[in-house]
Amino acid sequence: MQQMSYTSPENGPYAPAAPMDAYDAMTQPEYFQGVLSRRILAFCIDAVIITAPIVFLAMAIFLFGIVTLSLGWMLFPVLGPAFVIWAIWYNAMTLGSPASATLGMRAMDIEMRTVYGAPAYALLGAVHAVGYWVSVSMLTPFVLLIALFNGRRRQLHDMLVGVVIVNNEGRAMAIRQGPF
Numbered sequence: 716m717q718q719m720s721y722t723s724p725e726n727g728p729y730a731p732a733a734p735m736d737a738y739d740a741m742t743q744p745e746y747f748q749g750v751l752s753r754r755i756l757a758f759c760i761d762a763v764i765i766t767a768p769i770v771f772l773a774m775a776i777f778l779f780g781i782v783t784l785s786l787g788w789m790l791f792p793v794l795g796p797a798f799v800i801w802a803i804w805y806n807a808m809t810l811g812s813p814a815s816a817t818l819g820m821r822a823m824d825i826e827m828r829t830v831y832g833a834p835a836y837a838l839l840g841a842v843h844a845v846g847y848w849v850s851v852s853m854l855t856p857f858v859l860l861i862a863l864f865n866g867r868r869r870q871l872h873d874m875l876v877g878v879v880i881v882n883n884e885g886r887a888m889a890i891r892q893g894p895f
Contacts, residue, residue, distance in 0.1 A: 757820045829877055
């Protein structure tokens with residue numbers, strides 16, 4: 716990771732210079748090796764974690780509707796907003812945690828960082844989730860294809876939000892040391 720310089724001829728010795736990208740795919744390939752495939756698996760794990768409570772809520776509403784002779788079924792319209800709120804909250808809380816990763820990302824040893832190397836925070840996690848769903852709903856195949864043509868394996872919503880998904884330090888160190 717590159718360090719920012721805090722000296723500038725124009726602004727004195729303590730003014731920060733323009734920040735640079737922290738992760739470079741050419742000089743630090745260990746941070747990006749295998750990230751795209753691990754990211755897909757992490758998405759699948761997170762999709763199960765996000766949809767499971769909604770499925771259980773739908774089954775509870777269905778059973779409640781049977782008990783109340785169909786009056787409980789009027790709660791089904793609540794499922795849509797509940798799904799959106801739960802998904803955004805899940806991403807905000809997990810990406811805003813000290814690990815800067817959702818549970819699926821933690822299982823796959825990857826994490827989200829800003830392009831300057833700072834850990835993610837809750838608002839960034841929520842915006843990233845919204846950016847993902849909006850970009851995928853409009854440009855489905857192209858969002859995923861972009862990651863194949865850049866060294867950092869960033870998708871469109873990553874670029875728009877200003878984040879990069881990298882291997883965590885433990886995995887990057889293991890890659891650096893090699894198999895032996």
